[in-house]
Amino acid sequence: MFFTELDLNDSILDALDAMRFEQCTPIQEKSIPPLLKGCDLIGVAQTGTGKTAAYLLPILNKLSDGGYPEDAVNCIIMAPTRELAQQIDQAMQGFSYFMSVSSVAVYGGNDGILFTQQKRGLTKGADVVIATPGRLISHIQMGYVDLSRVSFFVLDEADRMLDMGFYDDIMQIVKLLPKERQTIMFSATMPEKIQQLAHQILTNPVEVKIAVSRPAEKIKQGVYYCYEKQKLALVRSLFQHKDAKRVLIFASKKVKVKEVARSLRQMGMNVGEMHSDLEQTKREEVMLAFKNGHISILVATDIVSRGIDIDDIQIVINFDVPHDYEDYVHRIGRTARAGAEGEALTFVSPDDLRYFRQIENFLRYKVEPLNVPDELGGNAEIKGEQQHHQINKGKDGRKHKPNPRRFKRSSKTKPAGAKTERVKNKKQDKSKEQ
Numbered sequence: 403m404f405f406t407e408l409d410l411n412d413s414i415l416d417a418l419d420a421m422r423f424e425q426c427t428p429i430q431e432k433s434i435p436p437l438l439k440g441c442d443l444i445g446v447a448q449t450g451t452g453k454t455a456a457y458l459l460p461i462l463n464k465l466s467d468g469g470y471p472e473d474a475v476n477c478i479i480m481a482p483t484r485e486l487a488q489q490i491d492q493a494m495q496g497f498s499y500f501m502s503v504s505s506v507a508v509y510g511g512n513d514g515i516l517f518t519q520q521k522r523g524l525t526k527g528a529d530v531v532i533a534t535p536g537r538l539i540s541h542i543q544m545g546y547v548d549l550s551r552v553s554f555f556v557l558d559e560a561d562r563m564l565d566m567g568f569y570d571d572i573m574q575i576v577k578l579l580p581k582e583r584q585t586i587m588f589s590a591t592m593p594e595k596i597q598q599l600a601h602q603i604l605t606n607p608v609e610v611k612i613a614v615s616r617p618a619e620k621i622k623q624g625v626y627y628c629y630e631k632q633k634l635a636l637v638r639s640l641f642q643h644k645d646a647k648r649v650l651i652f653a654s655k656k657v658k659v660k661e662v663a664r665s666l667r668q669m670g671m672n673v674g675e676m677h678s679d680l681e682q683t684k685r686e687e688v689m690l691a692f693k694n695g696h697i698s699i700l701v702a703t704d705i706v707s708r709g710i711d712i713d714d715i716q717i718v719i720n721f722d723v724p725h726d727y728e729d730y731v732h733r734i735g736r737t738a739r740a741g742a743e744g745e746a747l748t749f750v751s752p753d754d755l756r757y758f759r760q761i762e763n764f765l766r767y768k769v770e771p772l773n774v775p776d777e778l779g780g781n782a783e784i785k786g787e788q789q790h791h792q793i794n795k796g797k798d799g800r801k802h803k804p805n806p807r808r809f810k811r812s813s814k815t816k817p818a819g820a821k822t823e824r825v826k827n828k829k830q831d832k833s834k835e836q
Contacts, residue, residue: 403425404424404425404426405418405424405426408434408435408438409435410438410463411463411466411467413466413500413501414459414466414497414501416500417496417497417498417499417500417501418459420499420500421496421497423455426452427451427455427456428451428612429445429447429452429456429610430452430453430456430459432610432612433453433456433457433460433610434456434459434460436610437457437460437461437586438460438463438464440584441584441606442584442604442605442606442607443457443586443587443607443608443609443610444586444587444588444589444604444607445457445586445587445588445589445611445612446588446590446591446592446609446610446611446612447611447612448590448612448614448615448728448731448732451612453558453588454489454490454493454558455493457556457558457588458490459497461477461530461556462497462501462530464554465501465529465530466498466502466503470553471527471551472527473526474548474551475524475527475528475529475548475552476527476530476553476554477529477530477531477553477554478531478538478549478552478554478556478575478579479530479531479533479556480533480534480535480555480556480558480575481532481559482559482562482563482568483534483562484534484686485689486558487508487509487532487534488507490507490558491505491507494530494532503529504523504529504530505523505528505530505531505532506520506522506523506528506530506531506532507520507533508520508523508531508532508533508534508538508541510534510540511681511683511685511686521544521546524541525547535563535568535572535575536568536571538571538575539571539575542575542578549578549579550578550579550580552579552580552583553583553584554585555576555579555584555585555586555603556585556586557572557585557588557603558588559589559590560596560599561589561590561591561593561596562590564595572599576603585603585604585605585607587599587600587603587607590614591728592611614728614764615731616731616764616765616766617731617738617746617765618735620738620744621734621735621737621738621743621744621745621746622743622744622745622746623734623746623748624746624747624748624769624770624771624772625748625749625750625758625769625770625772626748626749626750626771626772626773626774626781627750627755627771627774628749628751628774628778628781628782629779629782630753632774632778632779632782633721633751634661634662634665636749636774636775636778637651637665637666637721637749638669639778640719640747641666641669641671641699644717646672646698646717647695647716648695648712648714648715648716649698649699649700649716649717649718650700650702650718650719650737651699651700651702651718651721652702652718652720652733653702653703653721653722654703654704654721654722654724655703656677656678658721659677659702659703660675660677662701662721663701666699666701671698672698672699673697673698673699673700674691674692674697674699674700675688675700675701675702676688677702688700693712701721704724704729704732704733712736712739714742715736715744716744716745717737717746717747718733718734718736718737718746718747719746719747719749720733720734720747720748720749722749722754723749723754723757724757724761725757727760727761727764727765730748730761733746747772748769751782752782
């Protein structure tokens with residue numbers, strides 16, 4: 403569907419034409435018509451599907467048609483991170499170029515001058531406020547923010563906001579909004595907690611769900627089956643043989659991010675780290691340095707898995723297995739962008755095997771196993787792996803046969819026959835007792 407086929411006004415269409423946007427993405431095609439009608443909506447779509455335009459265009463269309471107070475905040479858009487808030491703000495500037503719609507981005511980690519600008523936008527009634535929960539709460543607590551006339555309330559990446567612990571902040575903000583409003587929620591996943599939140603704040607919402615797309619074919623995926631204690635040595639080993647120009651490493655916890663970054667720095671690698679302990683200004687400095695190529699390797703938590711917009715990342719490494727297949731897709735989707743090729747490597751410990759099997763079930767194929775070098779102890783011994791290969795079927799419908807060479811025995815594995823000898827000796831001892 404083309405944007406010209408939608409009931410959008412000339413100002414919106416002029417902006418889309420200037421930005422060379424012609425055809426709707428699936429999420430836009432399904433979301434924009436009901437939003438133009440004023441329906442509440444919950445959309446399930448991953449990053450990169452065009453969901454920002456899916457809610458911004460109908461909201462801007464209504465605001466530009468007029469009939470909303472000029473001295474009030476008319477729309478609140480909530481985002482989990484400053485990076486996403488900035489991206490939404492940039493999209494807002496482009497889409498509203500031919501309109502007299504005002505906006506302000508409200509997020510933390512900046513100086514006093516920007517805080518004053520945010521305060522001015524909130525008190526004078528910017529049409530659209532794009533905010534992170536924590537910083538908006540800070541302004542609200544100052545006593546000068548009036549949200550009683552808000553007509554549109556948007557939660558973007560709602561699942562990520564709940565994962566980051568913003569539920570109480572969100573509900574505190576919702577209590578200040580009028581009951582008569584249009585509420586829009588977008589989320590990459592739909593766990594039970596998101597369903598409960600939707601039930602609390604939306605009214606008879608239209609549900610739009612776009613299936614999570616599988617990783618791009620140009621991403622070469624590989625998996626190392628290793629023990630947790632082997633991971634640091636393995637990542638060090640990789641960069642003895644690979645050209646580390648544009649590498650993104652994801653770890654599950656900030657403690658691991660710091661540990662991996664420290665280990666690579668000891669090798670003389672040019673490394674940056676991104677996690678919640680860093681001040682926002684420092685996070686911005688690190689991200690800018692990575693984008694500009696001043697940092698070759700960025701080690702991060704999932705704080706950047708959905709917000710980073712860099713086209714030439716060569717390698718993504720999952721130091722830890724994400725517990726959700728959507729997170730896996732988001733992570734490795736940072737490479738092989740804009741038609742380029744990329745590589746995605748995942749370290750799987752025995753404890754994380756079940757999560758990786760869920761990922762493979764979603765992918766509908768097995769990721770190529772790679773050998774851990776002998777000097778690092780070889781591949782981890784994965785219990786039940788033979789059974790897994792026997793019960794899983796290939797594309798031709800036949801069962802996979804176990805490959806005995808796929809997983810190398812570790813140096814500590816007892817030799818074949820040890821158990822037989824032990825059982826034999828036990829029987830002999832038992833006969834002597836009788």
